[in-house]
Amino acid sequence: MEHTVSCYDCGATAPLGARKRCPCGEPLWVDIDASGFEWAETGSVDDMWRYTEVLPVTEPVGVPPGGTPLSRAERLDEYAGCTLFLKHEGQNPTGSFKDRGSAVGTAATVETGRKWIGTVSHGNMALSTSAYAASAGLECAVFVPADTPPARLELIARHDPHIFGVKGDYGRLYADTLSLETEANFVNSDTPLRVAGQKTIVYEILEQLAPTAPDAIALPVSSGGQASAVWKAINELRRAGAIDDDEVPRLYLCQAAACDPIATAYRNDEPEVTPVTAGETIAVSIANADPPSGTRALTAVRDTEGAVVSVPDEAIRDAMDRIATRAGVSVEPSSAVAVAGLRKLSQTDVIEPSDRVVAILTGSGYKELSGADIRSRTIDLADLERELASVVDA
Numbered sequence: 001m002e003h004t005v006s007c008y009d010c011g012a013t014a015p016l017g018a019r020k021r022c023p024c025g026e027p028l029w030v031d032i033d034a035s036g037f038e039w040a041e042t043g044s045v046d047d048m049w050r051y052t053e054v055l056p057v058t059e060p061v062g063v064p065p066g067g068t069p070l071s072r073a074e075r076l077d078e079y080a081g082c083t084l085f086l087k088h089e090g091q092n093p094t095g096s097f098k099d100r101g102s103a104v105g106t107a108a109t110v111e112t113g114r115k116w117i118g119t120v121s122h123g124n125m126a127l128s129t130s131a132y133a134a135s136a137g138l139e140c141a142v143f144v145p146a147d148t149p150p151a152r153l154e155l156i157a158r159h160d161p162h163i164f165g166v167k168g169d170y171g172r173l174y175a176d177t178l179s180l181e182t183e184a185n186f187v188n189s190d191t192p193l194r195v196a197g198q199k200t201i202v203y204e205i206l207e208q209l210a211p212t213a214p215d216a217i218a219l220p221v222s223s224g225g226q227a228s229a230v231w232k233a234i235n236e237l238r239r240a241g242a243i244d245d246d247e248v249p250r251l252y253l254c255q256a257a258a259c260d261p262i263a264t265a266y267r268n269d270e271p272e273v274t275p276v277t278a279g280e281t282i283a284v285s286i287a288n289a290d291p292p293s294g295t296r297a298l299t300a301v302r303d304t305e306g307a308v309v310s311v312p313d314e315a316i317r318d319a320m321d322r323i324a325t326r327a328g329v330s331v332e333p334s335s336a337v338a339v340a341g342l343r344k345l346s347q348t349d350v351i352e353p354s355d356r357v358v359a360i361l362t363g364s365g366y367k368e369l370s371g372a373d374i375r376s377r378t379i380d381l382a383d384l385e386r387e388l389a390s391v392v393d394a
């Protein structure tokens with residue numbers, strides 16, 4: 001099937017593959033008619049390829065992404081100030097939701113007969129794209145900031161991509177790769193194919209929670225690609241009559257206070273997102289000071305009557321702790337931002353305890369260590385019983 005891409009803002013269209021951004025400067029996404037889509041009644045989803053009929057590809061590649069669990073988290077309700085559900089995207093093959101977009105980007109690259117794929121990333125997307133390229137026999141070029149920690153590079157290098165550590169402005173690097181004349185198909189954060197794959201998360205959440213859509217979805221935001229993907233799915237399903245206008249989940253986008261261009265634009269009621277000067281944050285996966293889909297994400301929030309919040313690193317660290325100790329889930333700091341954001345929204349009564357909210361836990365905590373304090377003690381085997389009793393009977 002021939003697909004087209006279009007601009008959410010000015011409405012311009014083009015054939016899929018012809019260009020990655022609109023002449024007006026805004027990002028494009030793939031046009032899909034979801035009117036033939038039918039909900040499964042089972043409440044469970046095997047994997048993302050269940051949604052192939054609403055994707056611009058036909059042949060699956062690699063280890064199937066998606067089909068990640070959605071669980072209730074009663075023990076975090078009070079902390080988050082809502083009726084909380086967690087969507088476990090860390091359980092994707094390379095540990096983040098990026099796999100959904102990488103799989104579609106890789107499948108489309110194979111289907112159009114190209115031999116190279118590329119991406120620009122802080123880490124997770126480079127890892128994901130490299131893995132899917134490897135599974136499909138594509139060559140892969142990844143561009144990462146030159147100061148990317150060796151531990152993260154090592155995970156990426158395992159899949160043997162061509163890694164370039166780039167010195168220079170990240171926002172410009174991102175834009176430049178999308179306008180190069182090259183065989184490599186760049187599937188960056190907010191490009192049409194990546195957004196097409198990543199939108200499946202919403203189809204999945206709605207099927208898992210059927211028949212009642214959640215009141216809201218909270219997620220961390222960096223480039224705005226994933227927020228756009230969530231909004232795209234909502235638009236498709238609304239147009240298809242699969243969700244009613246009064247059932248549209250509100251989108252809550254969450255950022256780290258040290259780097260919060262979208263939250264800043266929201267707070268100041270600006271029509272567009274403009275770059276900020278970023279400080280340091282532990283939420284490295286979402287530290288984008290010049291988000292290419294920032295304005296599209298802001299539009300998504302306004303359209304769904306949601307909000308954008310930012311939270312300081314202490315709140316992020318605290319939320320990460322709570323998610324681990326009260327829900328049993330290890331997430332990276334960037335993912336914890338969604339729960340920290342909900343807590344803040346509940347403190348200002350933007351969300352209420354009865355609101356059913358899905359927080360997207362975007363990435364696994366099993367990739368990198370942060371040097372946090374460890375509670376442990378060394379004991380002699382001879383003292384086993386006494387030592388155990390000293391804590392059990394305390």
Ligand SMILES: *Cc1c(COP(=O)(O)O)cnc(C)c1O
Pocket residue numbers: 096098124125189220221222223224225226227285286332334335362363364
């Ligand atoms: C990429 C990423 C994000 C942000 O997604 P965007 O599409 O760039 O807004 C959030 N969390 C994790 C773990 C990520 O890898």
Ligand SMILES: [Zn+2]
Pocket residue numbers: 007008009010011012022023024025026
């Ligand atoms: Zn446009």
